[in-house]
Structure formats: C-alpha cells, structure tokens
Amino acid sequence: MIPRQRRGMWTSKVRQKKSFSVPRKPRTQNEDFSAALLPVTCGAVKGVLHKEKFKQGIFVKSIQSEDGDWYTPTEFEILGGFGRSKNWKLSLRCYNWPLKSLIQKDFLPNYPRKYGKRKKMQNSDKCEVCRNGGTLFFCDTCSRAFHEECHIPTVEAEITPWSCIFCRIQSLGSQQSLPESEVLQRQMVAQEQLKCEFVLLSIYCCSESSFFSKIPYYYYFRETPVGVKKMMWLDLIKKKLRERDYSHVEGFVQDMRLIFHNHRTTFKDPKFGQMGLGLESEFEKNFKEVFAIQDSNGNS
Ligand SMILES: [Zn+2]
Numbered sequence: 001m002i003p004r005q006r007r008g009m010w011t012s013k014v015r016q017k018k019s020f021s022v023p024r025k026p027r028t029q030n031e032d033f034s035a036a037l038l039p040v041t042c043g044a045v046k047g048v049l050h051k052e053k054f055k056q057g058i059f060v061k062s063i064q065s066e067d068g069d070w071y072t073p074t075e076f077e078i079l080g081g082f083g084r085s086k087n088w089k090l091s092l093r094c095y096n097w098p099l100k101s102l103i104q105k106d107f108l109p110n111y112p113r114k115y116g117k118r119k120k121m122q123n124s125d126k127c128e129v130c131r132n133g134g135t136l137f138f139c140d141t142c143s144r145a146f147h148e149e150c151h152i153p154t155v156e157a158e159i160t161p162w163s164c165i166f167c168r169i170q171s172l173g174s175q176q177s178l179p180e181s182e183v184l185q186r187q188m189v190a191q192e193q194l195k196c197e198f199v200l201l202s203i204y205c206c207s208e209s210s211f212f213s214k215i216p217y218y219y220y221f222r223e224t225p226v227g228v229k230k231m232m233w234l235d236l237i238k239k240k241l242r243e244r245d246y247s248h249v250e251g252f253v254q255d256m257r258l259i260f261h262n263h264r265t266t267f268k269d270p271k272f273g274q275m276g277l278g279l280e281s282e283f284e285k286n287f288k289e290v291f292a293i294q295d296s297n298g299n300s
C-alpha cells in the first residue's frame with residue numbers, strides 16, 4: 001500500500017493522453033530531489049521511486065505504483081504507455097522533470113543505455129560460459145555475452161531489457177548466513193532456483209566441466225562400476241533444474257555431490273582424479289558463497 005499522506009502529490013486535474021511525445025508542463029524550481037522517495041509519473045500513471053532500490057540497478061523493481069505493485073523503470077514506462085520509446089530516462093518524470101535531468105544533477109545514479117546490442121554477432125566477443133564465439137546474446141545491464149543454451153536458464157530472447165544471471169544474483173543483495181543443514185531444507189522458490197542455476201553455471205564456466213557434462217562413459221558398458229549407485233552428469237542436472245524437478249535445494253546439492261562421488265569411485269588415475277577434485281572444491285566454494293553458508297565454526 002502507498003502511504004496515505006503521499007496521495008496528495010498525485011492529484012492531477014489533467015489526464016494526459018497516451019502518446020509518444022511528452023507534453024510540456026510547467027516545472028517548479030525548488031522541489032526536493034534529494035528525498036529518499038520521489039513521486040514519478042509516466043503519462044497518466046503515477047508512482048513513487050524508492051532511491052535505495054533504484055541504486056541497486058535498473059533491473060530492480062524500484063517504483064511502486066498507486067496500486068501498490070512494484071515496477072522496474074522500463075516496466076513503469078510500459079505501464080504508462082511509453083514502452084515503444086524505450087527511453088525511460090525521458091518518459092519518466094519527477095515534478096515534470098525527466099529523470100535524465102535528475103541523473104545529470106547526480107540525484108540519481110546513471111545507467112548507460114545498452115539496448116539493442118543483443119543477438120549480434122561480433123567475432124571479438126566470447127560466450128561467458130564456453131569461451132566460444134558465434135551467435136551471442138548480450139546482457140542489457142553488464143557487458144557479458146552468452147550462447148542461448150549456455151546461459152542458465154536459457155536466454156529469454158523476447159525480454160527487453162534482459163539481465164544475465166550474474167546481474168540477477170547481484171541484485172539479491174546480502175543475505176543472513178545460516179548452517180548448511182538449514183539451507184538444504186529450503187524449498188526451491190524463485191530465489192533458491194536462481195542461486196542453484198548460478199552455482200551450476202559457475203561450474204560450466206570451468207574448462208574441466210566438459211568431462212562431467214555428458215552421461216558417464218560406463219553407461220555404454222551396460223554395467224555400472226562398483227560403488228556407483230546412480231549415474232549423474234551436469235547436463236542432466238541442468239535439465240532437471242529447467243523442468244523444476246527439484247523441490248528443495250538439497251536435491252540439487254545431492255546430485256552435484258553425486259557426480260564427484262562417482263568420479264572418485266571410478267577414477268583411480270591420479271591425473272583425472274585431480275581434475276575431479278578441482279571442480280569439486282570449486283563447487284563447494286561457490287555453493288557456500290552464493291547461499292551464504294556458515295562455517296562450521298560459526299563464522300559466515
Ligand atoms: Zn557458450
């Protein structure tokens with residue numbers, strides 16, 4: 001809900017028509033742009049911009065509408081009927097000043113425009129995960145590029161602006177650290193799903209992952225080695241995540257650990273064994289970091 005005393009500043013006598021040119025209205029000179037909450041309008045819709053949220057990035061829902069719903073600047077622009085202009089810095093206004101003016105005067109942080117860069121082939125660019133070129137999708141909020149299938153989840157090509165998983169993870173902010181046993185019991189809600197996807201993607205970013213991505217070689221021998229109860233590989237975990245097969249974080253972590261367990265059981269060769277250990281410690285490190293897991297001695 002919107003605080004009641006704020007309703008006053010939205011009382012507008014003129015209902016603006018939805019159009020792509022913003023009509024000029026008189027501006028006042030002594031409005032307080034340094035406040036934590038700023039009234040914003042886009043066409044006829046009104047909302048409140050929360051500066052602290054806005055500072056976290058343009059992919060964070062920082063504007064609350066009169067109905068109490070939250071929007072990113074781009075979503076608010078669409079709500080106001082200016083979606084086609086794809087320029088929220090001009091379409092969104094505060095006391096009739098475009099947000100661009102507030103950015104120029106340092107009342108709001110600047111986010112450089114990068115729209116339209118996506119789905120463009122550039123030989124010099126490489127996929128963040130596999131390090132190869134080809135048809136890449138560019139994140140709209142950082143400089144990373146991905147193949148459609150290398151990104152986890154698969155790149156949502158129809159969403160503009162689109163933020164990659166690195167940016168989405170950053171937008172989660174800090175979390176309270178908890179013992180591993182508590183984290184494993186969490187249900188796979190959107191935020192936990194995102195963290196699992198990020199941990200898995202960080203493993204795919206390691207070159208050693210190619211050895212663990214496909215079904216293990218012994219599948220073709222029609223006989224599983226002693227000590228392997230269930231076969232597991234990275235592409236299967238990716239598929240299970242995509243199909244929302246995991247109900248809790250624990251299922252995902254168990255499958256990841258199973259890959260390394262099976263590898264230790266079947267590979268006695270020191271060279272290959274070392275490779276598995278490296279990836280395993282990378283997984284454990286990333287898992288603890290992304291889920292803010294407490295050290296066993298109580299520190300985060
Ligand atoms: Zn790739």
Ligand SMILES: [Zn+2]
Binds near residue numbers: 140142165167
């Ligand atoms: Zn990004």
